[in-house]
Amino acid sequence: MSCFHMLFRHRRLIWNLTLLDFRLRYAGSRLGLVWMLLAPLLMLGAYLLLFGGILQVRPDQSSTGVEYGLLIACGLLPWIGFSEGVTRGTASVLAQRNLIKSHVFPMELFPVSAVCAGLIGQLCGTLLLLVLLGLRGMLGPNLAVLPFLLILQALFTVGLVWFLSCVNIIYRDTSQVVVLMMVLLMFISPIAYTQEMAPAGLKLVVELNPISYLIEGYRNALLYNQFPNVRGLVIFGGLALLVLLAGYRYFMHLRRVLPDYV
Amino acid sequence: MDTAAISVKGVSKVYKLYRGRSKRLLDFFSLGFGEGRHDEEFCALDDVSFEIPQGTTVGIIGRNGAGKSTLLRILTGNSSPTKGEVEIKGKVSALLEIGTGFHPELTGQQNIHVSGVYLGLTQEEIDRLYTDIVAFSELEDFIHQPVKTYSYGMYMRLAFSVSTCINPDVLIIDEVLGVGDAYFSRKCFNRIRSFMECGKTVLMASHDLLALQRLCTRLLWIDHGRLMMDGPPLEVLRAYAASVREQEERRFRAKVPATHHDASSLREKGLIYGSGEILITEVKCLNHVGQEQHQFSVGEPLTIRMRYKTRVPVVDPVFVAALYRIDGVTICQAISSRDGVKFDKLDGQGFVDVLFDRPLLGPGQYVVSVAIFPSLDLLDQLGQTPYDLHDRLYGFQIEPLVDCALDLGMVLHPVSWRHSRGE
Numbered sequence: 001m002s003c004f005h006m007l008f009r010h011r012r013l014i015w016n017l018t019l020l021d022f023r024l025r026y027a028g029s030r031l032g033l034v035w036m037l038l039a040p041l042l043m044l045g046a047y048l049l050l051f052g053g054i055l056q057v058r059p060d061q062s063s064t065g066v067e068y069g070l071l072i073a074c075g076l077l078p079w080i081g082f083s084e085g086v087t088r089g090t091a092s093v094l095a096q097r098n099l100i101k102s103h104v105f106p107m108e109l110f111p112v113s114a115v116c117a118g119l120i121g122q123l124c125g126t127l128l129l130l131v132l133l134g135l136r137g138m139l140g141p142n143l144a145v146l147p148f149l150l151i152l153q154a155l156f157t158v159g160l161v162w163f164l165s166c167v168n169i170i171y172r173d174t175s176q177v178v179v180l181m182m183v184l185l186m187f188i189s190p191i192a193y194t195q196e197m198a199p200a201g202l203k204l205v206v207e208l209n210p211i212s213y214l215i216e217g218y219r220n221a222l223l224y225n226q227f228p229n230v231r232g233l234v235i236f237g238g239l240a241l242l243v244l245l246a247g248y249r250y251f252m253h254l255r256r257v258l259p260d261y262v
Numbered sequence: 263m264d265t266a267a268i269s270v271k272g273v274s275k276v277y278k279l280y281r282g283r284s285k286r287l288l289d290f291f292s293l294g295f296g297e298g299r300h301d302e303e304f305c306a307l308d309d310v311s312f313e314i315p316q317g318t319t320v321g322i323i324g325r326n327g328a329g330k331s332t333l334l335r336i337l338t339g340n341s342s343p344t345k346g347e348v349e350i351k352g353k354v355s356a357l358l359e360i361g362t363g364f365h366p367e368l369t370g371q372q373n374i375h376v377s378g379v380y381l382g383l384t385q386e387e388i389d390r391l392y393t394d395i396v397a398f399s400e401l402e403d404f405i406h407q408p409v410k411t412y413s414y415g416m417y418m419r420l421a422f423s424v425s426t427c428i429n430p431d432v433l434i435i436d437e438v439l440g441v442g443d444a445y446f447s448r449k450c451f452n453r454i455r456s457f458m459e460c461g462k463t464v465l466m467a468s469h470d471l472l473a474l475q476r477l478c479t480r481l482l483w484i485d486h487g488r489l490m491m492d493g494p495p496l497e498v499l500r501a502y503a504a505s506v507r508e509q510e511e512r513r514f515r516a517k518v519p520a521t522h523h524d525a526s527s528l529r530e531k532g533l534i535y536g537s538g539e540i541l542i543t544e545v546k547c548l549n550h551v552g553q554e555q556h557q558f559s560v561g562e563p564l565t566i567r568m569r570y571k572t573r574v575p576v577v578d579p580v581f582v583a584a585l586y587r588i589d590g591v592t593i594c595q596a597i598s599s600r601d602g603v604k605f606d607k608l609d610g611q612g613f614v615d616v617l618f619d620r621p622l623l624g625p626g627q628y629v630v631s632v633a634i635f636p637s638l639d640l641l642d643q644l645g646q647t648p649y650d651l652h653d654r655l656y657g658f659q660i661e662p663l664v665d666c667a668l669d670l671g672m673v674l675h676p677v678s679w680r681h682s683r684g685e
Contacts, residue, residue, distance in 0.1 A: 016379045027367035028408070098362035103380050104339045104354070256342040259335070260277065 003248040010109055017113035018120065021088075025117070040080050040125050047072045051192040059194055070138075073129050074222050075191035075215045078149075081122030082157055082211060083182045085115035089161030090168050091175045097262040107258065108251050111161040119154055126222075133222060140225030149217045149228070156210070156240035162247030166254050169261050190215055210239055265351070267432055267463035268314040268337065273346035275307040275332050275487075306332040307343070308487040314465060314480075316351070319458045321474035321495070322467040323502055324484040325509075330467040333484065334358065334436050337465065352431025352463075355381075359436070361421030366410035370401055370420055373409055377424045391427045398449070399423035419446055426453055433457055435466040451477075471499055472667040499664045507557040507661065528655065536634070536650035540576050540608065544569040545632050547658045548615075556658050560625060560674060564658065566616040568632050575609040579649060580635040583616045586654060587672065588627040599638055623660050624672050630656040 007014070026032040051057040052068050059071060092110040093100070100107050126146075133139050168174035189211045190198065198206045206212050213229075213236040220226040279302040307329045314320050322330050335341040336348055338356040363380045364373045374395055378388035396405055399419045401412075409417060426433075435454070454477060458464055468474050474481060474495065481498035483491040485505070491498050528534045548565040549555040558564055566583045581603075585593040596616045598605070605614075633651035663670070 012384070013379070013382070016385075020376055020379060023368070023372070024365055027365065098359065099380060101335075101340060102356070102358040102360075102362045104356065105380055105382070259340050 003245060006106075006108070006248075007112065010106060013106070014109055014112050014116060017109055018116040021113050021117040022120070036121050036124060037128070040076065040121070043080070044069070044073055044076055047076065047192050057192065057197075059197060070129075070133070070223060071194070071219065072192050073125075074219045075189070077122050077125045077129065078153060078214050078218050079186065079189060079191050079211065080125070081118045082153060082214070083118075083186070084121060085118030085157040086161055086164065087175070087179055087182060088118060089114035089157070090164040090178045092161070093165040093258070094168055094172070094175075094262060100259050100262050108162065108248075108255060111165045111251075112158055115154060115157045115161055118157070119150065123150075129222065138223065138225070142221050142225045142227055145217070145221045145228055149214065149221065152233075152237050152240045153214055155244045156214075156236070159240070159242075159244035159247030162251040163243075166251055166258070169258060185209070185211065194219070210236055265316055266313040266349075267316040267318075267351050268465060269347075269349045270313070270333075270337070271311050271347045271349075273307055273310045273333075273336060273343045273348060274305065275329075275336060275341070276344040277304045277306055278302075279304055305487050307336070309346070310484070310487075310489045311346075312482060312489065312492055314463060316463055317458075317461040318480060319464040319466070319478045321478035321481045322465070322484060323469075323471065323474065323481055323498070324467075324490075325506070328484045329487040330484055331358075331436055332487075334434055334465070334467055338434050350432055354432045354434060355425075355428050355430030356434045357422075357425045357436065358434075360425045361417060364409055364417070364421065367408055369408050370396075370399075370405040370412070373420070374424055381424075381428055383428070395420075395423045395427045398427075398453075400446075415443060415446070422446075422450055426450075426457075430462065432463045432465070435464065435468075437468050471502075471664070475499060475665075476667070496665065503661065503664055510557050510659070511555065528652075533653050533655060534651065535653075536648040538650065539574050539636075540570055540572045540579060540634055540649045542568050542632055542634060542650050542652055543571050543611075545630070545652065545656050547630070547656065557661055558621075558658060559661050560623075560663055561621065564618040564621055566618075566630060566632070566656075567613050568616075568634075569611065569613045570608070570634065571611045572608055575607055576636070576649065577607050578605050578637075579608065580638045581605075581614050581616075582631075582633045582635065582638070584631040584633075585623075586629045586631070588629060593623070593628065593672065597638060597640075600640065621660075622673050622675060624670050624674050625660045625662040626672065627659050628657055629654045630658070632656070 022033075026035060029035065031038065048065075048069050051072070052065050058068055089111040092114040093107055096105075096107065096110050099105060130139065130143075164174060164178060168178075188202070188205050188209055190206055195203075195206055195212060195216060213232040216232055217228040217236070220228045310329075310333065322333065324330050332341065334356070335358065336343050337350065338354060338358065340356075340358065363377045365376065368376065371392075374392060375388055378391070383391070396402055399416075399422075401416060401420055404412065404416065409420070412420070433454075451473070454464065454466075458477070464477075466474070466477070478495050480493065481491075481495045482489060483498050483502050490505075491501055525534060544567075546554045546567045547556060547558075548567055549558070550563040550565075552565075568581065568583070581598040582595060584595040587593055598614075631652060631654050634649045635646055636649060638646065
């Protein structure tokens with residue numbers, strides 16, 4: 001519980017760091033924040049072109065290209081938030097090595113702010129998607145689950161990143177490996193397909209992938225206006241908590257010696 | 263006033279050195295569960311204890327790698343001691359490496375805000391301090407430019423201003439004095455002094471011995487991770503200077519013989535030349551008890567000893583020893599014939615001493631040439647062919663004064679004073 005207490009106590013600092021993260025990422029670039037929307041849109045376009053246009057994938061016979069596009073968007077948004085958080089978060093502590101050596105700073109916040117920055121990008125995209133869905137009249141009361149899903153996703157990612165950012169300090173290759181793993185994970189996550197569409201051989205893989213539950217949750221809330229699959233939600237929620245607490249313990253266990261290794 | 267602001271009890275810091283990475287990873291993962299996978303240990307700090315009362319300014323001196331920074335990092339909480347305890351009362355602020363939180367693409371103003379966040383200040387506090395910071399840095403005209411366009415001096419000025427804007431109870435400084443030009447350097451100096459005057463506790467490590475002496479009331483000398491001495495500045499500085507001198511001396515000694523053995527190659531390079539009837543076989547700088555020495559303090563008696571060996575007997579040669587400043591300016595030349603010294607017939611071996619009983623030389627590095635001439639016509643500017651001449655192959659050093667920051671010049675010339683009042 002000290003973990004939640006810490007997060008709450010530093011909430012303003014986390015917010016400041018997250019803003020800073022944004023500012024730094026786009027400082028000096030011309031398009032600035034436009035990139036934040038441009039990158040996911042480009043990715044969505046690429047997905048649509050490849051799976052919808054060339055491979056002619058459809059969740060079922062009756063669905064249109066637009067519906068398929070929305071389905072991809074619902075999968076892509078949490079994925080981008082998650083993978084941004086993980087890749088940036090893993091490198092975040094090491095990236096601040098100068099600061100860690102010269103300032104007395106709660107460094108467990110760097111991974112947190114990296115994850116938050118990823119989530120903000122996701123949120124902006126989600127708002128855009130909500131407008132789109134609203135125009136099509138597809139929104140329903142089950143949307144209320146969305147914040148809950150976001151929180152679970154954040155906790156899961158933060159826990160994971162606490163662990164990975166520590167390991168990255170000793171094994172600098174970690175961040176490279178993580179980037180690769182993210183590419184692989186992207187393909188076994190049901191972004192451009194649904195869990196049902198996965199072939200029998202791959203079903204187990206998709207089911208073991210925690211991100212599947214997350215994406216499914218988002219789809220249910222946004223697209224199908226269904227209450228999320230309770231079993232999936234409980235599994236993911238439990239996992240998120242477990243990962244968060246374990247990651248926190250690991251980080252705090254090592255934080256005293258970390259400055260000697262960076 | 264007599265409560266300790268900083269108390270350090272038996273602090274040791276051991277770094278584990280690993281030969282393989284996998285061992286290091288294993289040790290890292292199982293931290294606290296298993297020990298002893300590392301191959302070697304390096305003791306950066308060894309059982310250091312001291313207490314610093316509130317409101318005092320204490321300096322830390324020591325050579326590079328002596329453990330100063332490790333100690334300061336432990337005090338600020340950036341590193342944890344392997345053994346021992348550290349206790350600090352009050353809010354600590356550290357200037358370890360300044361300007362490290364700056365981002366080149368952001369403007370000066372944005373960077374002030376960023377650093378404020380890193381220093382743990384709230385938005386309101388930063389806004390309140392902002393004007394002060396800009397005013398102190400004197401960068402009003404550039405504050406809205408990205409810091410990547412700043413010169414190094416401007417960058418450091420901003421960094422120092424930001425780092426010292428906060429108002430801590432204990433200030434820990436690691437070698438950041440003297441940033442910017444002389445003017446700003448003085449400003450920094452005064453700021454630290456005003457901290458002290460407000461009754462804050464200041465602990466600073468520096469290589470600027472004079473600054474330490476001016477600011478501190480007490481010095482700690484750390485060498486090889488051990489606290490060597492703890493006392494009044496002048497005493498500690500003297501002991502420290504003596505030890506540095508000893509080490510320099512050892513380094514010199516290790517270096518010198520090479521030039522001696524290599525007389526033939528030096529001859530080829532034209533650094534030793536002459537007709538060779540009589541040769542200089544060895545040159546040494548000696549102290550007052552006749553021991554070889556390369557570091558002298560101001561006014562310490564110094565002797566230059568030239569050993570010679572004749573190949574054929576020579577009659578009344580002229581011995582010369584010349585001193586140069588490191589940039590080649592001739593300081594003085596001692597010429598035996600000019601001083602009325604006669605040697606008659608020399609055959610075999612012996613030595614000639616040039617005694618500087620009360621040298622007037624100021625602190626600095628000096629280079630020595632020695633030569634033996636058949637005769638020396640002082641009116642002939644070009645000089646004659648020597649029997650043997652060693653061109654600037656030797657040297658010694660006069661140490662800077664511990665208690666004087668002023669450049670007293672090349673010559674500490676004795677003078678007398680006279681004063682008369684009125685017209």
